[in-house]
Amino acid sequence: MKQIILGMKGRLFRIGAGILLFAAAAIVGRLGLEIISAVLFAVTLAVSGYDVFISAAKGLFRRDLLDEKFLMSIASIGAMIIGEWSEGAAVMLFFLVGETFENISVRRSRTSIRALMEICPDEASVLIGDKEETVDAEDVEVGSVIVVRPGERVPIDSVVLSGSADTDTSALTGESLPRAVTVGDTVQSGTVIINGLLTMKTLRESGESAAARILSLVENAVDNKSKEEKFITKFSRIYTPAVVIAALIIAAALPIFKITTLTESVYRALIFLVISCPCALVISVPMAFFGGIGGAASRGILFKGGGCFERVAKADTVALDKTGTLTKGSFRVSEVTALGLDREELFYLAASAEYISNHPLSDAIRGLSDRAAAPSEGEEIAGEGVIATVDSRRVAVGNAALMQRVCATVPTPKGGEVFVAVDGVLSGIITLSDEVKPEAKAALEAMKSLGVSRSVMLSGDRRENAEAVAHELKVGAAYSELSPEDKYARLEELISESAGGVYYVGDGINDAPSLARADVGIAMGSVGQDSAIEAADLVIMSDNLMRIPEARVIARRTLSIAKQNIVFALAVKLLVMVLGALGLANMWLAVFADVGVAILAILNSMRTLLIARNSPKIIEKVNKA
Amino acid sequence: MKIKYTITGLDCPNCAAKLSRNMEGIEGIDSAKINFLTEKLTVETSLSEADAYTALSAAARAFDKSVKIEK
Numbered sequence: 084m085k086q087i088i089l090g091m092k093g094r095l096f097r098i099g100a101g102i103l104l105f106a107a108a109a110i111v112g113r114l115g116l117e118i119i120s121a122v123l124f125a126v127t128l129a130v131s132g133y134d135v136f137i138s139a140a141k142g143l144f145r146r147d148l149l150d151e152k153f154l155m156s157i158a159s160i161g162a163m164i165i166g167e168w169s170e171g172a173a174v175m176l177f178f179l180v181g182e183t184f185e186n187i188s189v190r191r192s193r194t195s196i197r198a199l200m201e202i203c204p205d206e207a208s209v210l211i212g213d214k215e216e217t218v219d220a221e222d223v224e225v226g227s228v229i230v231v232r233p234g235e236r237v238p239i240d241s242v243v244l245s246g247s248a249d250t251d252t253s254a255l256t257g258e259s260l261p262r263a264v265t266v267g268d269t270v271q272s273g274t275v276i277i278n279g280l281l282t283m284k285t286l287r288e289s290g291e292s293a294a295a296r297i298l299s300l301v302e303n304a305v306d307n308k309s310k311e312e313k314f315i316t317k318f319s320r321i322y323t324p325a326v327v328i329a330a331l332i333i334a335a336a337l338p339i340f341k342i343t344t345l346t347e348s349v350y351r352a353l354i355f356l357v358i359s360c361p362c363a364l365v366i367s368v369p370m371a372f373f374g375g376i377g378g379a380a381s382r383g384i385l386f387k388g389g390g391c392f393e394r395v396a397k398a399d400t401v402a403l404d405k406t407g408t409l410t411k412g413s414f415r416v417s418e419v420t421a422l423g424l425d426r427e428e429l430f431y432l433a434a435s436a437e438y439i440s441n442h443p444l445s446d447a448i449r450g451l452s453d454r455a456a457a458p459s460e461g462e463e464i465a466g467e468g469v470i471a472t473v474d475s476r477r478v479a480v481g482n483a484a485l486m487q488r489v490c491a492t493v494p495t496p497k498g499g500e501v502f503v504a505v506d507g508v509l510s511g512i513i514t515l516s517d518e519v520k521p522e523a524k525a526a527l528e529a530m531k532s533l534g535v536s537r538s539v540m541l542s543g544d545r546r547e548n549a550e551a552v553a554h555e556l557k558v559g560a561a562y563s564e565l566s567p568e569d570k571y572a573r574l575e576e577l578i579s580e581s582a583g584g585v586y587y588v589g590d591g592i593n594d595a596p597s598l599a600r601a602d603v604g605i606a607m608g609s610v611g612q613d614s615a616i617e618a619a620d621l622v623i624m625s626d627n628l629m630r631i632p633e634a635r636v637i638a639r640r641t642l643s644i645a646k647q648n649i650v651f652a653l654a655v656k657l658l659v660m661v662l663g664a665l666g667l668a669n670m671w672l673a674v675f676a677d678v679g680v681a682i683l684a685i686l687n688s689m690r691t692l693l694i695a696r697n698s699p700k701i702i703e704k705v706n707k708a
Numbered sequence: 709m710k711i712k713y714t715i716t717g718l719d720c721p722n723c724a725a726k727l728s729r730n731m732e733g734i735e736g737i738d739s740a741k742i743n744f745l746t747e748k749l750t751v752e753t754s755l756s757e758a759d760a761y762t763a764l765s766a767a768a769r770a771f772d773k774s775v776k777i778e779k
Contacts, residue, residue: 138772151722182719193745302746319722365721366744373745 094183101131101176109169124168128159132175149323151360158356162670165346170670174357181678185366188685192370195377195692202254202273203294207238210282220289231281237274240292241283243267248279255293256625257383273297300385300622304376305369307388311645315368319361326660330355333664347666354663357673363652367684368645374691375641382695383624384634391620394602395638399583401527401535401631402574402597405542405552407590408607409628410517414447417499418514429511431455433503436471436478439463444501447515448480464488468501479504499548517548524556525706526628532705533635535586539577541570541597567593574600588631591615605631633698640694640701648684655680711760715742715749717774727771734763749777 108123135152142150155178162171207220210228220238223229228244231237237250247265252258255273264270270283273294289295308316330352337348372389379386386392406412421429434455437445440463449455458478461471468481470489479489480503486493491504493512503511527538540561542549553561562573574597578585587594587601590608592615598604599618606619608626616622623630659676662668694701718724721744728749731740736755742748753760761779768775 147726151720186719189745193747302743302748305743305746306741360722362720362722369721369745 091183091187094179094186097130098176098180098183101127101179104130105169105172105176108172112169121163121168124172125163127172128163128175131172131179132156132159135175135178149327149359151323151362154323154327154356154359158353158670161349161353161356165349167350167670174670174674177674177678181674181682184682185362185678185685188682188689189366189370192374192685192689192692202236203289203292203298204236204238207285207289208232223285223289225285225288227285229283229285231276231283233276233278233280235276237270237272237276237281237283238292239272239285239289240269240287241272241285242269244282244284246279246281248281249277251275251277252625254381255297255383256627257381257630258625258627296616297380297385297624300387300616301376301380304386304388305373307390308369309372309389309392309642309645311642311649312369312372312389315361315364315649319365322361323359326355326359329660329664330359343666350670351663351666354668354670354673355660357670358656358659358663358676360677362677363681363684364649366681367648367652367688370685371641371645371648371688371691374688375637375644375694378692378695379634379637382630382633382698383627384630384637384695385622385624386634386638387620387622391603392638392642394584395586395621395634396642397583398581398586398603399535400537400539400577400581401530401586401588402539402541402577402601403558403587404570404589404594405540405544405549406517407592407626408588409523409540409552409556409558410519411626412517412590414444414515414517416447416451416513417516418512420512422510422512423508424505424510427452429503429513432473432476432478432505433480433501433511433513435473436461436469436480439471440469444515445469448501448513451513477506497547517552519552519555520626520628522627522629526632527556527558529629529632529702529706530635532708533632533639533702534583535635537577537581539573541565541573543567543570567596570594571597571600578602586631588628589615590626591619605634629699629702632702633695636698636701636705637691637694641691644687644691648687651687652680652684709753709757711751711753711757711779713749713751713761713764714778715747715768716776716778717772718742718744718747719772720744723772727768727775730771731764731767734767736760737763740764 104123104127108120108127111123112120136156139150139153139156142153159171159174162174205220206217207223208215208230209218209223210230215230223239229241243264243266245266249261249263250270251261252274255271261277271293334348334352337343338345376386403409419426430451431454434449434452435458437448438457439461458471458473461469463469464485467485470479479485480501483493483496486502486504489504490507491509493502493509499514499516501513501515502509538559540553540558542563543565544563546563549561549563574587584602586603586605587597588605588607589598591598591606595614595618598606598615603621604619605621605623606615607623621634655676659668659673724742724744728740728742731737736753738752741750751760765777768777
């Protein structure tokens, strides 16, 4: 802020001088020294507007007669010519004040948005031999070894070679809980190391790393214009010529029809010129979206453009993928029954047999025993399980079909059971379940209170599992055992049934077509997935489902702020024009309608920066209501 | 070729739009988009990088002394 003001020293000085001169001129005028007063007003005009005049002259040279500064110059000089000395000076002085404020607020909001974006260091400490060298992050080659110390940001996406640390990913994901990383873990650029020293190998170039990609997404988002922004662009092209023509008509017509004197009609026309710039709208509306996008980015929510705000705000249906989206996507043992042997032994045999499989369920079972080792021999039967020889015993781990194969009898499965048979006899049942994300239910409820009335789960998983999750989360409907093509087809049905639009929430793994097809494709936790980011309209950096209702709040409020500005600015200008034409407005009012409205609209737009931060509170309120 | 610059010193989005139109009038500059809020100028051009820079900076200077372009 201080810097911004220092950068404006010249202008602030001119404002001060202008105000003093203006006051002096007014006092002298009261004392009856009219000529001196007029001269002082003229000096005020020159001090506050000389740069405007220069630029107006340039505009004239370019034959740009609709240049804002040219019109302002005409308005102020014209006022003086018809003897309105104080108003002529005031127009320019307040124009200067307004422009200065405008400039300060534009710079401020730029700085605050940029601060949100300063998540990536420019330099990296590269280990060459056993010496550290500070190198431009851009010049670090893939596979280099870098060192990051506590308090520093990781400059490039890397994998940890040695050391362990707690990390803060809030700049990327908006999540405040620290994440512990250790050898073998991948850390994205922009992550802050809280404690511990990490030696890491870089996986990408700095420009391809998470932070740089987020930045470029946000920057490009500003170029994808919303309906409101497009309207303003079109409107601003016709607004100025229309107002100038209206001014000319007023100046000429009123005296011709003997309604007013020429002086009066010129005065009324000059009022029109003062409000002929659509600046308030042209600045404040894009700024509202810029602020919305920037604020959302600070919570790990990336809007792909101003264009998708409306769709995010309006959708009335949400379709969600199950595994990895509503659930954590990692399986956990929820129940164990050991028959004829102890648990440890059961875990040991099952874990060892599972060594030969890569199935996600196998990963969970393998983790059950520390003693487990690769079996001497074994085979995997796709869709059923594994049969392996562990310590010269035949161990079969899998579903009911596999049990039949090894002649073990089993109870009717309820869902999620993995049976373990040893030498043809059922010896244990391990029930695995995918954990539902803790915030899933609250997120769905919040979406519902925000007007997403229909929720549908689309899952590739077995029916029992899908229905259990749907029931727990009170999802409106659940479709299970769907192939990616089935999901796409279901989604199309939902789209045709929905009036407001459909969100599709997925992790981007083989559902990119659905992400692209939905009115709003929401990719979760997938900064690394190119296809998902490409296809989605909204990218959520963390896997926290609460970010979806938050995004909706941000979109709604941003749109309403943009609309407020449009309505407010147009209404004030129209009112002043009508009053001006009728002779009920003076130039002071016109100056307010021009710069005053612009400043108010900009300040209003800057509120969008705060929405993101307040969105959890807003959701709480909505949920209570 | 697509080149990105940082452009500073512009007063308002209206001026930004005007300057971008001026720039698009330069021969060899196919499109010049200025984003007022992010202060980015994106140019599509058939000129060499050096020639494009010279032409664009000249256009910026002619428009207003305080406007500066940086790679």
